[in-house]
Every structure is written in structure tokens, then in C-alpha cells.
Amino acid sequence: MKHFHKTRPELREWILNVSRAGHAPVDVMRLMKEAGYDVHQSRRAISEVLNIPMSALIAAPAKGTKRPRHPTAPRMDVAGRQVHVTTCVEAPVVRVLQGLLSDEECAQLIETARPRLARSLTVDESGRHQTDERRSSNGMFFRIGETPLVKTIEERIAKMLDIPVNHGEGLQILHYLPGQEYEPHYDWFDPTQPGFAAVTERGGQRIASVVMYLNTPEEGGGTGFPNVNLTVTAITGSAVYFAYETGEEASLHAGLPVIKGEKWIATKWLRERPYQR
Ligand SMILES: O=C(O)CCC(=O)C(=O)O
């Protein structure tokens, strides 16, 4: 079958060269993934250029690699707790989760984190941490299982997404005041940046994020997905779950500026392989 979608001449040339140099089609897939291409796009291009079936291009994932199970509507029973799935988007994969945390759990997380807040950092191209204008919130990280409540929440998320707790980075708490925001960004690490190998050495790539709202800001402070014109409202105890492939531009998102009041969130980033030893 012929595809209407045409592969760009430069990409066609590159695929042919890499293939002539002796790389098997699944290796070409891997190279494209490392260069930031979406898996589906790579599979279609390679199959078209090398004239092989797409089914031959499903590489065995690296040992221990997992993908989350996306929460399903209308609700999930997670360890005896009803989590309502109130909005679903498929590209990017987004689920709005109501009642992931109780009001008491939210309050307790805020009070435990408050004395430990410091200016948030971002990771630069070389893998170094630094303060960043684009991210003006204050934050802190809990260690895995650091408190009984942190452990409970980590286990709840693990159960809901069918991803072991050890694939998670430590729970991050962020506090935003009026005017503070987190400008549009991707949570996946960019494979074309020099620091990529260092940040993915442990745990591999990030595959999904769960942003939990610990309070309801008086005004503003939602999470925006500008490429799909979606804004998720920050409401105490609810959360936005989103999953992504490396290079997936639709997953661009932002912590929108708080206009009035304050905003507290807890973020759990998940890796494709165990991150905690
Ligand atoms: O503040 C938000 O709503 C988004 C936070 C976020 O994008 C992150 O923690 O990676």
C-alpha cells in the first residue's frame, strides 16, 4: 500500500545512507528515536523508504522498559479510593483526575514541604541544575517513601498507572505566588541536547507526569497545553496525568501564571526504567 504522506527528501536520504552503512531497520528506528523522532513517524518513514512492512519495525524494548496504563473513564478504584476521570484527550494523552488526593493529604503535604522550599531549578543543555527566569516558583523534593503519606501517594500512583514505584523520581512540591509561572516546556528530555546521556543514564527517558493540585488558586494557575488549546483547572485534590513519546510536541505544557492567591502542586515524573535503586 502506498502512503499519501511523503517522507522528506533529506530524511529519505539519511535513512538510505544509514541502512547502506549496515544498520538493520530496527537500529535505524533506534537512531531516529534518539534523534528525537516520534516512533510512529519513524516507523512510517522507514517502512516507506526501505519498502518493508511496518510490523518488522517493532523493536524489542530495552530490558525493564515500561509504559504506563492510562487511567480509564469514568472512574478507577485505586486501593479502595475512587478516582474520577473527568476529561480525556488522546493526542497528547491527557487525563484529568478528580479526587486523586484528599483535602487532608493536600494540606499535610503543603505543611511538610513549606519549611523546605527553595528557588526552583531547571536542567540546562549540559545537564547542570540552575535557577531559571522561566520557572519562578519555589520548590522542594521528597525522597522516595520519605514520609508515610508520600509513600501512600507513590503507591497509589503506581497502582493506578501500573508502573512500579521505583520508576518514579522523588515527589516534587512547587509553590507559586501571583505572577509566578512555569513557562511552556516539555517534560521529556531532548535527545539532541548534550546533557541527554547524563540525565537519562539512570531510569532512561521520562514517559509520563502527574501534576497534583494541593489547593485551588483564587484566580489563574491552571495547567495549559498550548498546542491543543487545553487548560486544566487547578482544584484541590485533583490532578492532570499526561504521557508522551520523546519529541512529542503536543505534550508542550505550562504552569499558567497565578493571578490571585497562591498555587501548590506536587509533581511525579515517571521514567521508562527503574530510577531508584
Ligand atoms: O504548574 C503546573 O501546572 C505545571 C507543572 C509542570 O509542568 C511540572 O512540574 O513539570
Ligand SMILES: [Fe+2]
Ligand atoms: Fe512540566
